[in-house]
Amino acid sequence: MPIEVFRIDDRLIHGQVVVGWGQPLELAFIVLVDDDVAASEWEQDLYRMGVPPEMRVHFESVAGALTHLPEYQQMTPPGLLLTGDTVTMRQLVEGGASIPRVNVGGLHHQTERVPRLRYVFLTPEEEADLTAIAARGVDVAAQDLPGASAVPLADLLTGRGE
Amino acid sequence: MSDGPRAIVAAHGQFAAGLVSAVACIAGEAAAARLVPLSNATLGGAELAEALRQAVESSGARVVFTDLPAGSCTIAARRVARDHPGLAVVCGANLPLLLSFAVASPGASVTLREAVDKARAAMLVAGEAPRAD
Numbered sequence: 184m185p186i187e188v189f190r191i192d193d194r195l196i197h198g199q200v201v202v203g204w205g206q207p208l209e210l211a212f213i214v215l216v217d218d219d220v221a222a223s224e225w226e227q228d229l230y231r232m233g234v235p236p237e238m239r240v241h242f243e244s245v246a247g248a249l250t251h252l253p254e255y256q257q258m259t260p261p262g263l264l265l266t267g268d269t270v271t272m273r274q275l276v277e278g279g280a281s282i283p284r285v286n287v288g289g290l291h292h293q294t295e296r297v298p299r300l301r302y303v304f305l306t307p308e309e310e311a312d313l314t315a316i317a318a319r320g321v322d323v324a325a326q327d328l329p330g331a332s333a334v335p336l337a338d339l340l341t342g343r344g345e
Numbered sequence: 346m347s348d349g350p351r352a353i354v355a356a357h358g359q360f361a362a363g364l365v366s367a368v369a370c371i372a373g374e375a376a377a378a379r380l381v382p383l384s385n386a387t388l389g390g391a392e393l394a395e396a397l398r399q400a401v402e403s404s405g406a407r408v409v410f411t412d413l414p415a416g417s418c419t420i421a422a423r424r425v426a427r428d429h430p431g432l433a434v435v436c437g438a439n440l441p442l443l444l445s446f447a448v449a450s451p452g453a454s455v456t457l458r459e460a461v462d463k464a465r466a467a468m469l470v471a472g473e474a475p476r477a478d
Contacts, residue, residue: 193389197417198357229423233415233436267390291389301387 188263192288212239212262216248269312284322352408355383355418376447394421410438441467
């Protein structure tokens with residue numbers, strides 16, 4: 184499967200993504216799906232700066248990702264698709280993208296969010312997004328790093344993850 | 346000796362606090378007081394940028410040291426620097442770099458690039474090292 188990980192992470196490209204997942208899985212590319220970043224050269228330069236030269240970064244809007252995802256899924260070696268929020272991933276799933284599982288990698292503290300794990304805080308709307316994604320047959324679990332235990336959505340939502 | 350905070354050290358986990366603690370052990374509390382540690386723990390990208398912005402503005406720091414070039418602290422620091430012309434962002438901070446910076450007198454002519462060159466030169470392999478892989 185050319186896209187190994189479909190991750191939700193509000194830090195977008197950062198150390199856990201590039202090093203924590205990128206190196207052990209030998210990921211060759213990242214597809215960053217975010218309408219704002221896709222419309223801003225400055226934002227793209229910001230995220231491109233720290234990525235090692237052997238790793239390519241593709242910036243897509245939601246619409247662009249839905250169009251180009253079949254091409255990314257033909258690529259080898261494998262890559263990682265990244266969204267910064269639950270609603271973007273939900274749009275991809277409901278837009279028909281073939282996504283077998285979603286990794287909730289990091290949604291951090293905000294005043295309106297409730298803590299679920301050390302690295303996952305959720306609003307009711309975000310919980311509804313994740314539930315809607317799972318209802319489409321997608322395996323949704325929280326996992327910050329490859330060596331950590333995956334926390335299934337049901338446990339995540341009931342606070343039984345840790 | 347200290348003329349107040351001059352730099353923010355932003356890093357993963359407790360790395361920034363550890364580095365500043367080590368500066369205090371080696372160069373004294375006054376030197377360490379020039380460095381303000383900031384952890385990215387539990388903070389999302391936007392929240393980290395806001396915390397860093399507040400730290401820069403409240404301290405008057407002109408430099409942000411970060412750990413990983415691809416890390417969230419560096420991304421946040423570059424966002425803040427966009428709105429603060431003259432704010433330098435230095436990635437890959439280590440103890441020699443922070444010591445060079447913290448012990449320099451306020452009017453010293455040591456540039457950040459010179460401090461980075463010294464810090465880079467301080468990294469070496471002593472003896473035969475095992476392969477990283």
